[in-house]
Amino acid sequence: MxxxxxxxxxxxxxxxxxxxxxxxxxxxxxxxxxxxxxxxxxxxxxxxxxxxxxxxxxxxxxxxxxxxxxxxxxxxxxxxxxxxxxxxxxxxxxxxxxxxxxxxxxxxxxxxxxxxxxxxxxxxxxxxxxxxxxxxxxxxxxxxxxxxxxxxxxxxxxxxxxxxxxxxxxxxxxxxxxxxxxxxxxxxxxxxxxxxxxxxxxxxxxxxxxxxxxxxxxxxxxxxxxxxxRPRLPQAYYKELQSSLRMARRYGPAVLALLGRVQNPESVAEMADFFLRMEGCKWAFVGGAYEGQYYVSLRTQAGCQDAYTLLSRLLDDEGSFGGHGRVAGGRVELEEGEQLGIRRLERRLRARALAIVDPDKELDEESRLGRCLT
Ligand SMILES: [Mn+2]
Missing domain, CATH: 3.90.1640.10 (inorganic pyrophosphatase (n-terminal core))
Incomplete structure (x- = not known):
């Protein structure tokens, strides 16, 4: 027809x-x-x-x-x-x-x-x-x-x-x-x-x-x-889910999960979707390294800043990214000495996220370190 x-x-x-x-x-x-x-x-x-x-x-x-x-x-x-x-x-x-x-x-x-x-x-x-x-x-x-x-x-x-x-x-x-x-x-x-x-x-x-x-x-x-x-899921999926739950931190209205190395770069987007569903979560930001690239994914709730603008602040000119509405994603090329590069990049991302969540540094020390989810 x-x-x-x-x-x-x-x-x-x-x-x-x-x-x-x-x-x-x-x-x-x-x-x-x-x-x-x-x-x-x-x-x-x-x-x-x-x-x-x-x-x-x-x-x-x-x-x-x-x-x-x-x-x-x-x-x-x-x-x-x-x-x-x-x-x-x-x-x-x-x-x-x-x-x-x-x-x-x-x-x-x-x-x-x-x-x-x-x-x-x-x-x-x-x-x-x-x-x-x-x-x-x-x-x-x-x-x-x-x-x-x-x-x-x-x-x-x-x-x-x-x-x-x-x-x-x-x-x-x-x-x-x-x-x-x-x-x-x-x-x-x-x-x-x-x-x-x-x-x-x-x-x-x-x-x-x-x-x-x-x-x-x-x-x-x-x-x-x-x-x-509802496809069947590989066993690796459950392993990644467990480590994401362990590594995710709550900073007021945001959930951050900077996962180090991941086995599957798509799990970065998957976990961002998953964490955004948490009650009180306004935005979820997940990152993970895979084959020389650091992948990031951002999801925002309605009424929050649009995802593209928020991700541009989080990346602050590092790497490339795109997005629209409540969804944005990007990647940053990792340099030599990858392990160190991952850790430093995650530290920069966390600092920028914290500057967005708590611009006047009013949170107490424990909250600034992020709260475990589990
Ligand atoms: Mn599209």
């Missing part, structure tokens, strides 16, 4: 080739993308590369699958998804396994056969993103705040909507405007993306996110969704 545009949005406009307009919105966005892809449509056998950030999350994965579907069905262009970095979180692994997704390893890929690249859920200048300098950047679809003054490659079609809850919602809009039929597998993948980034429509939600969530859910494989949401 093809998706029909809701009547109140009117009919899609005709194509308008040329430079990307400042403010892309439906249906001008679809028309502009069509104009950018027109030369490829005229080239038989043209293929595109679909890329995202390292260690993709469900929104990145869903948007990749959605863009590939859009290219194939709306424009007749073949596309290959390629990823960098392992997929870690149990839910994300389950999503890939259950949907039978196959991605090419970017580092082993022969890029010579591609006419151009499209990037989803990230932007070329972000730290955790690798983009080919030997391919045209045809399009970028994202909802993260762009970095200031960053010089990137020329992008023919740039659609970054920071107000949106997920990139998967944005891709849904293109499929809808292109009147593309969304099959069960594509709907399920996109739905996982909207669900993950908006917490089942509980935060960062715009009408488009809501429409995408409901329309995609209608078409999704619900048994498969249930298997993705």
């Amino acid at each position: 093809a998706i029909t545009r809701p009547a109140h949005l009117g009919a899609p406009a005709a194509g308008s080739p040329g430079d990307a307009p400042e403010d892309l919105s439906s249906p001008a966005a679809f028309a502009h993308l069509a104009s950018v892809l027109a030369p490829l449509r005229a080239t038989p056998g043209a293929r595109c590369l679909v890329l995202t950030h390292k260690s993709p999350d469900p929104d990145a994965l869903g948007a990749c699958v959605g863009v590939r579907h859009l290219l194939q069905k709306a424009f007749g262009i073949d596309a290959q998804i390629s990823t960098v970095g392992r997929i870690h979180r149990a839910e994300n692994i389950a999503m890939v396994r259950e949907l039978g997704l196959v991605f090419e390893d970017y580092n082993k890929l022969d890029r010579s056969g591609f006419a151009g690249a499209l990037l989803v859920d990230t932007q070329p200048t972000f730290g955790h993103t690798i983009v080919p300098d030997d391919l045209d950047m045809l399009a970028v679809f994202d909802h993260h705040i762009p970095p200031k003054d960053a010089e990137g490659p020329r992008i023919q079609h740039r659609d970054v909507r920071v107000e949106l809850g997920s990139t998967s919602s944005l891709i849904y809009e293109y499929l809808r405007d292109g009147r593309v039929e969304i099959d069960k597998a594509t709907a399920t993948a996109l739905f996982c993306g909207v669900r993950y980034d908006t917490g089942d429509l509980s935060h960062n939600v715009r009408p488009l996110d809501e429409e995408a969530y409901l329309e995609l859910f209608r078409r999704a494989d619900r048994e498969l969704l249930a298997r993705v949401q």
Whole structure:
């Protein structure tokens, strides 16, 4: 079943080739993308590369699958998804396994056969993103705040909507405007993306996110969704949970868990979600080192400062980060003598967190050291 545009949005406009307009919105966005892809449509056998950030999350994965579907069905262009970095979180692994997704390893890929690249859920200048300098950047679809003054490659079609809850919602809009039929597998993948980034429509939600969530859910494989949401967990998960509980400290409205080395970088985000649920907790900040990088994750409650601004204060120009609404994450490159580097970095992070929680140093000594949770 093809998706029909809701009547109140009117009919899609005709194509308008040329430079990307400042403010892309439906249906001008679809028309502009069509104009950018027109030369490829005229080239038989043209293929595109679909890329995202390292260690993709469900929104990145869903948007990749959605863009590939859009290219194939709306424009007749073949596309290959390629990823960098392992997929870690149990839910994300389950999503890939259950949907039978196959991605090419970017580092082993022969890029010579591609006419151009499209990037989803990230932007070329972000730290955790690798983009080919030997391919045209045809399009970028994202909802993260762009970095200031960053010089990137020329992008023919740039659609970054920071107000949106997920990139998967944005891709849904293109499929809808292109009147593309969304099959069960594509709907399920996109739905996982909207669900993950908006917490089942509980935060960062715009009408488009809501429409995408409901329309995609209608078409999704619900048994498969249930298997993705409650996957089996490796034993290492429980070990990490135990050490996180032991190392976490409460500083007034904040919970901090700076974990030293972790076996799985995704557990940093997982634990931040977990600690934020504690009664009285306004924000949770978790960090852990993995393969030369120190990963950080921040979650904030409604009414608290937005996560992006708070994380920028916590990192104070160290490493790279991104975020929106109540969710932010980043990473800091660790230097030689890693063990010492981890400890020093954690000390700096703790000091900055404390300066935010207790700017006038009014807490007593014990509270300033942080209280154990257990
Ligand atoms: Mn996203």
